[in-house]
Amino acid sequence: MSASGAVATRSSVRRLLIALAILSLAAAPCDYVVKRHERHTSRAQKREAYRRAGISWDHRSCCVVDHIVPLELGGRDAVSNMQIQSKSAGHQKDLVENFLARCVCRGATPLPVAQKLVVNWTSVKRDACPKEA
Numbered sequence: 001m002s003a004s005g006a007v008a009t010r011s012s013v014r015r016l017l018i019a020l021a022i023l024s025l026a027a028a029p030c031d032y033v034v035k036r037h038e039r040h041t042s043r044a045q046k047r048e049a050y051r052r053a054g055i056s057w058d059h060r061s062c063c064v065v066d067h068i069v070p071l072e073l074g075g076r077d078a079v080s081n082m083q084i085q086s087k088s089a090g091h092q093k094d095l096v097e098n099f100l101a102r103c104v105c106r107g108a109t110p111l112p113v114a115q116k117l118v119v120n121w122t123s124v125k126r127d128a129c130p131k132e133a
Contacts, residue, residue, distance in 0.1 A: 030105035041065060045079050053084040064090040069115050070097045073104065096121040103129035 046065045050057050066085045069075030085093065100118055103109035108129035116133040117124050124130070 030101075041077060041082070045077075045082065048079045049082040049084060052079070055084055063087065066090050066093060069118055070101075072097060072101045073115050073118060074111060075115070093118075093121050096124050096126065099126045100124065100130075 046060075047057055049065050050060055050063075055063065063084045064087055066083050067075045067077070068081050068083050071077060075081050097118060100109065100114040104111050104114050106129065109131065113130060113133050117130060
């Protein structure tokens with residue numbers, strides 16, 4: 001097998017493993033922890049997210065690429081599930097994502113409800129696990 005064929009095969013296997021991990025996570029989010037290598041958003045994906053947001057790649061230090069529906073809640077690692085946020089907004093959203101993931105794991109919030117709520121994360125009150133969106 002040629003070197004480029006081996007790289008293509010490794011890349012295909014990696015994509016398949018990530019897809020299986022995400023499917024597993026969507027089925028049982030509390031039984032599976034998303035590993036660092038599974039949340040690798042490629043440079044090409046990040047560039048495309050910035051392009052779609054109308055922000056120059058050269059000005060990317062202002063912001064972070066965020067998964068609209070996080071991987072922990074069964075979101076996809078795809079550009080269609082990415083947005084650009086300020087670093088402070090990204091940190092605040094991370095707190096909401098972690099809260100909703102804990103609610104799902106406790107059985108207090110259904111996964112589809114958490115997925116719907118995280119899209120409008122600024123309206124999520126973190127005083128009690130939501131039962132519906």
